[in-house]
Amino acid sequence: MVAEVAAAFAAYEAALVAGEPDRIVDFFWQSPETIRYGIADQQMGIDEQRAWRWAQPPLPPGRQLRETRITTFGADYAVVNTLFEYPSGTAVGRQSQTWVRLPAGWRIVSAHVSEPAASIVGRDR
Numbered sequence: 001m002v003a004e005v006a007a008a009f010a011a012y013e014a015a016l017v018a019g020e021p022d023r024i025v026d027f028f029w030q031s032p033e034t035i036r037y038g039i040a041d042q043q044m045g046i047d048e049q050r051a052w053r054w055a056q057p058p059l060p061p062g063r064q065l066r067e068t069r070i071t072t073f074g075a076d077y078a079v080v081n082t083l084f085e086y087p088s089g090t091a092v093g094r095q096s097q098t099w100v101r102l103p104a105g106w107r108i109v110s111a112h113v114s115e116p117a118a119s120i121v122g123r124d125r
């Protein structure tokens with residue numbers, strides 16, 4: 001299960017870095033119940049997610065992930081947590097996703113992205 005979720009997560013990350021909104025949204029559960037909390041935004045439902053993705057500029061170049069952890073619970077449920085940073089940034093971001101195996105494959109049903117103040121990050125390590 002971990003390998004399957006890791007592959008889905010890697011494909012999601014590739015779409016995110018490439019700035020492909022339709023591909024990104026395809027990784028989410030196509031439901032009004034899908035939730036994503038961002039750094040300064042939130043989307044309730046897949047329609048809000050789709051509109052928000054199309055309005056966003058590309059990510060800054062050089063996004064790097066670290067300490068990615070995938071925890072599975074049975075055959076159909078997983079949580080992915082990772083830290084991310086950019087060469088031009090000062091803060092380390094946090095990203096959490098809940099993945100569920102649905103008939104269409106592994107999909108994100110809930111996501112949360114945060115970027116704590118730089119002074120907090122040093123205490124996290």
